[in-house]
Amino acid sequence: MDQPYSGLRIIDLGGELSAYASRLFANLGAEVIMVELPGGRSDRHLPSPSLVPGYGGAEFAFTNAGKQSVTIDWASPKGWIVLEKILKRSEIVFLESDAIELLPKILGVPGGRIITATSHFGLKGPYQAYAGNDLVAQAMGGLAWLSGTPGLPPLKVPAEQTRFITSAYAAAATAIALWDLEMKGQGHVIDVSAQECVAHSLQNAPQVWDLEHKVLSRGGEGIRDATEDVFACRGGYVFLAAALSLPASWNGIVDWMMREGHPGADRLLEADWQDRGLRATAPMKLEFKELFEGFLADKHRSEVLEVALRRKIAMAPVSDISDIPNDPQLLFRDFFVDLPHPAFGRSVRFPGAPYRFSEPVWRITHAAPRIGEHNTQILSASDEAARRAYDAS
């Protein structure tokens, strides 16, 4: 089966910020070749409880599945010759960290291509040389500010989101630039800033400052409806959204409480609960929390889910990571992929495709490679000799 990016070659000199971007291309048919220095690229060495030398840990396994790996010391003259040879046959190059130094040389390689450089703050500007990582990018990009409890520290969004946000933007921008290259023959250089990507993911916070001169606070005081929150129930927590803009949800909650004879229903029918502004204030949030958690105290979250479905209330269980593999919807849709993984000596259960096409064009062909796994396969005999000569020197 022809895949969307079949026949496309990507040279991946990236790292943690772009690893997921090039993986998106790999799973749709592109040949993605990670070119690593002999010690392995930086994201192989990220400390992780699951780290396997030569392979990397869970992070590397997830973000590099379906790619190939060759080792070339591209900083040496001979290594550059080898790299240049495979670059000539490429349409896309991802650059990150030290490999960004290669940009001027790659621009001199014949043939049009897309060069996507990812960095924490961009390739120019006063913070260009600042050290960055996920926590710092979420802080400097404004995302951490928006989560947490007033009076306590702002909170990052978990699980290294800077890498995913940056990769998602980098992948979309690269695909658009590739369209232009293939339609008009025009190559492009894309300078992706992780800080800017994070700052692009702040919902309406910049516009609230721009038009109303208010800084949104964590906790959503004055913005989030009293119902838009996490509530304790038996067996865990549920999340509810029943603002007045979701009338089926709000009416469903009130009706559910009435039918069960809960006294809180009468209170929710009073006039102040029809006032959108009041509903976003701290006292009404607190009142609703106490009232609704009292109502839910004897209800298990599985029962709450069943009611949500039946009554069309926007309400769902708060799942832990350990719940996800047993999610009935995901199991029904056969979401997960069991990928044989030599690093771990068995199959590893991966999240499946982020999107489903009506033709089977998405697939993970193989696990993230060990360092240099595809040297022989990809580098021609002469290139291999050049590489060995260098390695021996």
Next chain:
Amino acid sequence: MRPDFLAGLRVVDLTWAGAGPFATKVFSDFGAEVIKVESTTRADPVRLGAPFKDGVAGLNRSGYFASRNTRKKSISLNLKIAEAQEAVRELIRHADVISNNFGPGAMDRLGLSYDEVRAIKPDIIYLAMPMYGETGPLSGLLGVGMTISAVTGFTSLTGYSDGPPLGPGTHYPDHAANPYHAAFAVLAALRLRRRTGRGMKIDLSQVESTLNFLGIPLTGAAISGKAATRNGNRSEVHAPYNVFRCRGDDEWCAIAVTSDKQWNDLTSILGRSDLGEDENLKRASGRLHRIDDVESAVASWTLRRTSSEVVTELQRAGIAAGMVQHSRTLIEDDPQLRSRGYWQHLDHPEIGQVTLNSPPYLMDGERVELVRPPLIGEHTDELLANVAGYSAERIQRLRELGAIEDPPVV
């Protein structure tokens, strides 16, 4: 630059609210003609979502809407009327992509199921973005972005280690995972169509898409058998790695020490050679074991400095540190964003000047120049005439039938 990379492509866009319009904005910003099919009587909720110019609500006054719908065109129709549905089908006949983010069954009720659309335009790319997918026992579950956070684990993992789950403070999946996965999928389908002539349907379950942004803890749990739990801002493997209070009102900074050398340098900056010489703290594992001691030493130092002073000093030593910024500091103070021309100020007929984020990259060293979003129904007649090929008489007839919903005269 005002790019025309995608010129010649046409999207009939029925998405609304957050994630869908953010996905199709990627296309309009690069020159595709994105036709936003709207209704004045059942408007995109984000048109009615704050903030508004001067705090006064109005269909064309939302800054939130402006930020998600640049360079699009708007046609305003009442899709309950058959002639309006026929007009949409006529637009689809001349389109490359049709997009929606309704729940399962809604497009069927409009006569716009994949099979029906394919009968009109056999090579169409059909993007559907329901919350939990189109099939399965929970496909009928309703929700918003925060609901997606709840069922995927984002809510559970966001919170202080000794407190309840809090979740991201925004509808986070709407602003990152889902729009850009959707845009990427459509671009891939278009490329395949260019080579094969075949269209495709894309079923993007927003839950499945979001779970890929949690690939690290999910894969980690599959490998180790140990599921991650919420841990504030701390790291499992680095220390100190946290957000610390600084001098001033609600001022904070992030500090992330990721090597033992950085720790040694940090103790010099803190003036705490006792900690630097402590053998038990020379490795991250030892610092994690005594995390409270380590963090309190950092916190007592940051508390006497502004976040900017902290960051300047630590960055000079090569230690990753950053101010915890918010919308005001990002727009008004941040020298990096200013020097890169990140914020664009557009003129809008009803809002006046509106400040919007640029796409978060420079393309060939230049910003992608934004074009203001459409007023509701601004392009109704133009699109019916030029794309659907309707005569003036036919457009008038649609108006008489109520199939066209002209915006209320203010």
